[in-house]
Amino acid sequence: MHIPDGLMDPTVAAIGLIEFAAIVSVAIVVSRRSLREKDLPRVAMLSAGIFVAQMLNFPIGGGTTGHLVGGALFAIMVGPTFAIIGMTVILLIQALMFGDGGITAFGLNALNMAIIAPLVGWGVFNLMKPLVGRTGRIGQGVSVGTAAWASVFVAAAACAAEMAVSYAISGGTYGIAATVSVPAMLGFHAVIGVGEAAISAGVVTYLEHVSPETFSRRAAANPSSSGRKGVLRSTTLRASGAVLLVLALALPFYFLYAAEGRDGLEQTMEDAGVTEGAQLANSPFTYGQNYFGALFSGIIGFVAVSLAMTGIMRALDGRRAADEM
Amino acid sequence: MATVHGNPFQLHKAGRDTEETWFTRLDPRAKLLGILTFVITGAILTSTDLLLAALVLAAALAAASRVSAWNLAKAYIVALPFILLASVSLFIFTGPVQGANMVIRVSTCVLALLVLVNGTETFDLFLGLRRLKVPAVLTTLVMLTYRYVLLISEELDRMRIARKARGFSGGKSLLDRYGLRVLSYTAGMLLVRSSARADNIYEGLKMRGFREDMAAWRRRTMASADFAFLGLFLAASGALITIQLGVVP
């Protein structure tokens, strides 16, 4: 789901870039604590591995093929922070090496595949682990698989939402109408998710058997990292934190839509009458007055949430390390 | 809309020695800045006339740069599903004008980006990233990962051949559970083998004085051709934006 330039509404794309920049900066800051210089090659190697794995296509019937996204796998192997950084690296290389995915759309692509996918994958995995823990290998396979499927599905949903919001607020100039984008993205990726689930589960199982120390679920070597204790010990809470973050990311888009968007279908009826024949359709920059208001509040709300998340993420990483000692 | 991402041909292309054209010889900074500006401009255009003008400029760039049309076409096809989905749905829901605009706009941006990417040494683009203030951690990881990708894909080729030599022909359908299992084991094995080399490579880099940040490499100064190129695209973008934003019908 690498979106090219020119498809999304510029405001949506801008929000995507801002959110992405904020989260990835947080991830970098948090990782500095546990990422020593000698870890760089390993993280890079893992990114490279998943990059190449993404090129393994599996057919999903009807002549189309799907491929691995790898966000969930990454996060399950080395934690959400490194996964966010690693997936971002992958997307950067794909954009600069193949032109896969646009530049203005990079924020959104990264948001979907490098942030939402790993967070969801990691969150679901940790939420499921205690539930199926007792069933051993099968249980692990199931949790990994479910987490992987969910990561792809939610990322696709986010993508569909971004398209729909683009469509709505631009009055039909950008984006794809919800009635089309949602079924298309969700349907397609529900199937792809199965492949992702199978491969992710397979890889994790294989690694656990053959060489667990390869990319151990070590996130950090220093357990002394944080001052948050006690209440953040619970796995459920950690995973919930991840999911919360994903929801927080949706806020600005919601604000934007609420301020500007109208019901898709009705709007298109109006527009069909209005824009036919008009040459210069809608300049996105001359939209209504509450436009900037909504944007602004959305951004502030978001920044506040992500600052809170920094604290939680830092704690999560430190807590993880401590628990795994 | 998953399609073939970075198919193996393009990876091998990265390995081949590229032929030099006037375009490949341009300073990467000029190309990056100029084309980037142009793409951003293109993404916010909504007037059909302006879009057509932009498309013409992009096509002219593509033709003049002598980048292989075949490569451009192959990469363009990757973006096609999105383009079609979007333009067809706009066509239906909003009207033919919007549908057409969408096709033109996305095609223009994609084309310009593809020319940049195909006509510039990837490593230089990475260094350009650093210049644009992307954090050192990311750019260093990008460069390392890129190097490793080339290594791993060779490794993968070897493993695939070995696999085939042992009669494996599965992995053709999602319903092929055995095939999927082999696929995932291949992937796992790949990661294991690769991680063993990661430490060696790190040492190899340290041996040559590498620290966390890749310093600027090319001490090239911009020549007049570079400025001309940059100027052209900045001017074109500026003109397009001004007309789009302001003044026009």
Add this chain to the structure above:
Amino acid sequence: MLEAESVGFVYEDGTVALDKVSLVMEEGEKVALVGPNGAGKSTLLHLIAGFRTPFSGKVVVSGKSLDSSSADLVRRDLGLVFQDPDDQVFMPTVEEDVAFGPRNLGLDDIDRRVTDALKSTGIEDLARRRPHRLSHGMKKRVAIAGVLAMDPKMLLLDEPTSGLDPRARKDLVRLLKEMDRTMLIATHDLEAASEIVDRVVVLNVGIVMQGTMAELVAARDVLESAGLEMPPLPRLFRLLEARGFPTNEMPVSMEQAVAELSKVIEGGDVRVRAHRGVQERKRAETGVPHPDLEIDRRKAQN
């Protein structure tokens, strides 16, 4: 130049890698570090380069004591050429890769360094090529050039001849032989080592023996226990000796062998009741003019 004193090292799984290894090298010396696989040769090289900390003992390089904080500094004086060039070669073109080291170190006159390094390894015409498309032998040269460009005081080479075809191997041996630099070469290719080095250290977790190559090939039990094969030249002369044809000193390099043989040939004493193989070799050496032999014969005649 280098002083390793009673160095010890243990792998993660508990096996002892190095045991009380002591080694002293003067500037300008060329030393071969030989031993079977798993003897710890690579480990020792990497340890000297500061990538591992010895469990016991200490290492001093060029007057600087090696510890975790001084590792980066010490490394500037060293040039470690890895066994697998892919571990070391990195940039998109050969000349950029050779420039990588000097640039990182902030050295000046980079272009000249690169050209010199490329020239001394004989790969100037590969300058704009992509390294990972080159043959193994060429890649090794790129790696060596990259290290040479940094002008290190001492070279550490890890199995430099492994994986090379005979031609490439010959070229590399000649290159190292003619190079005027302190070097420590870890190898199990005794034949190559004997052409290059003055001194040999046999390592098998601990130091088994140190001496000249001639002394090593004379010590058959050492060769045996270290899993080493006597190189062809000394083996030939050993066989000849067994058939009543002794030499004063066991020749280990081609030059020495030629010198010994010419002495004998000039003396006209070629009474050997050897079996066919040796006879054929003799015929080849005296009948068909071998270039080295020709030159020496003429020299002896004048």
